[in-house]
Amino acid sequence: MYKTILQQVSKHIQLTAFEKEEFKGILQLYTLKKKEFLIQPNQQVNHQYYVVKGCLNAYYSDELGNKHILQFAIEDWWISDFQAFFEETSLQLYIEAIEDSILLGIQKDALETLFIRIPKFERFFRIITTKAFVSLRSRILSFLQKNTTERYVEFCTTYPKIEERITNHQIANYLGIQPESLSRIRKELSNH
């Protein structure tokens, strides 16, 4: 259960056996069935979640009921409505399981206490937040600079493990294109 999250932590900071136990102590287990919601708009969100197993997506639903996918997450990724989590604003996002999923949640207050008790976790969360920040900048740049075919190729290169686990509709939605355009792009690429 805790093996992969501890591996991720140990890439950036070294923990004693005691500190590992303390960290495990604040993690809460969540299990979701496929299509079940982890969070929904207008709820309180005071957790961020690490994916032990499964696949989820975070999306916004506009006033016409159209879904706009902001993020996918699979094993070893973190997911939440980070704006609501950090700024304590109301939730805007749905987070829904695409497969049966197992998650470990960290409650905001428990995280703040962890930073006080074991300050090197500041370093761990600084580093993973920086990686997430840089990857979002790349996504915005990619919107600005690349055509849809290039963005699809980039998606497949960056997320090879996700592509095979989600539907064409979900990929098209994430890329901000119509499913028909995705089919056309794939056909063109396979003819080369």
Added chain:
Amino acid sequence: MYKTILQQVSKHIQLTAFEKEEFKGILQLYTLKKKEFLIQPNQQVNHQYYVVKGCLNAYYSDELGNKHILQFAIEDWWISDFQAFFEETSLQLYIEAIEDSILLGIQKDALETLFIRIPKFERFFRIITTKAFVSLRSRILSFLQKNTTERYVEFCTTYPKIEERITNHQIANYLGIQPESLSRIRKELSNH
């Protein structure tokens, strides 16, 4: 020179007089004239920059020479090609002064040494990176969920101090719309 950066730091962590001096010791001064470049693609970037005075923008130039603005920065903001800085990939962005500007730069190795010598800076940089991360998520959500009028209104609300310092072309570019559309939107808004 150091007053505002120290104020920003002291919002999140408490420094002793000695630690303040140590921090000031790693800051390097940069001055730029309007239209001068701080960084350009294919250079090495190993600094991130704090704006003491002035206004800058970070943009990508596509193969047709079209400019796509990723970020503005004014007093008390940070700017860099963060992907190149953190992942040590080659630079993609131009950063150009929109006004005469004064910056304080932190070199990557000096920052790593600072984290070792004064670990509470991990906390400071974790918090400011988190804020930047959350604000990028909002920008992507805003692309997905809002029409151009709503995005312009949001821009003016979020960046009231920037709007009066940059041209209409720059605002339109940042919003990903044509300057003519921006004029139309402004006219519509002033008629209400």
